[in-house]
Amino acid sequence: MKKIVRFFIYGVLVLNLFSCQQQKKVWDIRDYGAIADNKTINTKAIQDAVDACTEAGGGTVTIESGIYISGTILLKDNVILNVAENATLLGSINPNDYKSIDPFVDATGQLRGKCLVGAVDANNIAITGKGTIDGRGDMFTPQKVNETLEALGESEKETQDFKENSLYAGGKVRKFDRPFLVRLVRSINVKLTDIHLRQPAAWTLHFFQCKNFEVDGIDIYSHANKNNDAIDIDSSSDGVIKNCTIDSGDDAICFKTTSPKPSANIEVFDCKISSEWGAIKFGTESMGDFKNISIKNCFIHDTRGGGIKILSADGANIDNILIDNITMENVEMPIFIRLGERRLVYRDAPRQPVGSIDHVTISNITATTRKKDDFRLSPTSGFFFTGTPNHKIGQVKLENIKITLPGGGTEKDAEIVVPENETDYPEFTKLGAVPAYGMYARHITGLDTKNISFTLNSEDKRKEIVLVDVNE
Helix, strand or coil, rough: HHHHHHHHHHHHHHHHHHHHHHCCEEHHHHHHHHCCCCCEECCCHHHHHHHHHHHHCCCCEEEEEEEEEEEEEEEECCCCEEEECCCCECCCCCCCCEEEEEEEEEECEEEEEEEEEECCCCCCEEECCCCCCCEEEHHHCHHHHHHHHHCCCCCCCCEEECCCCCCCCCCCCEECCCCEEEEEEEEEEEEEEECEEECCCCCEEEECEEEEEECCCEEEEEECCCCCCEEEEEEEEEEEECCCCCEECCCEEEEEEEECCCCEEEEEEEEEEEEEEEEEEEEEECCEEEEEEEEEEEEEEEEEEEEEEEEEECCCCCCCCCCEEEEEEECCEEEEECCCCCCCCEECCCCCCCCCEEEEEEEEEEEEEEEHHHEEEEEECEEEEECCCEEEEEEEEEEEEEEEECCCCCHHHHCCCCCCCCCCCCCCCHCCCEEEEEEEEEEEEEEEEEEEEECCCCCCCCCCCEEEEEEC
């Protein structure tokens, strides 16, 4: 009888324990040893909380009250990382505290892979909360890293499984791997809401081969180092980016394909964007296609470089792109479209044939450019579109567009012959100024314009529109 009672009590305890485990929804990193003293490296404590959460079936790992320093944290299935409003996840300044996940080399020949928060092959993950994730990117210059390592008595560990001779076909690889802030690889059902992302050493938020993602209401400030892109959608599909505020030192919202898989079926709307290079950009890494992408109801301001750039350089077929209801203030080149023949190779993929650009609609745009003494390339123009002699841009439709420009073009500028430079890095700065202040278009099979106007603030000796090898 006692054995039966003991067995019954044991069974009840096990059942209650199982029930408690099933009911647990929040894992506090402090319960796993995390300390908010702004000096302890909390990587293991935070990762232990993530691992416990996913092993129990999922829930929320919460970061509360204070500053927690960490190296790489990898999210797992069914885990929400919540950074509370009064909390900061702060990146370690030691490069050896970061892991490289799925390393690759970008179009500039730089090794990439490290990150502060990452995920690989994860399902149903999220980063939420009104707190901050800060990468301290200013501490990742070569000089600062050397000083850090010398003070710690360490040497930098090289990224593992990096194959120097096969990952990149564009030249010499630079092995200094500055960590991204958030990097999500081959993950499904991903969401980021409300979070403040700050000062990465390289890109801020990178989706690679992800599916079903949503970015809603996040705030990005990214000016700590070089290549400070804000959001990079790379060979990823079925996504929404909305209600975001972005101030980036490099491209702000950038569609990439560093693999032959496409970036497709994506909506961007209701975002406020400032950039030091390109506010909305397709490319330059562009092996895979870009298809069925819409950008609507966005405000672009205080942007050097391009407001909207659509670039196929490495084989991308860009098709069915809608850009509608965009206001631009204080931007450089408002709209730049380039089909090129660079054909760089990434990730050991086969070299792709030259791509295409077709069925692009740009409508309801109001743009005001920067002052003429504040350009990377002067004099500027409203539109600059160019394919190549052997690979022409397809159908481009422009409707209801008003652009105000500074003027200042000279008679000499009106005689400019724009080089082809088919295999160069596909930026307007590589091609130079053009002999039109409003629109210069070249090598296009179908250009459809309706209700387009250009206003000059001062005299410009160039023509308003110059078309070369263009079918209207």
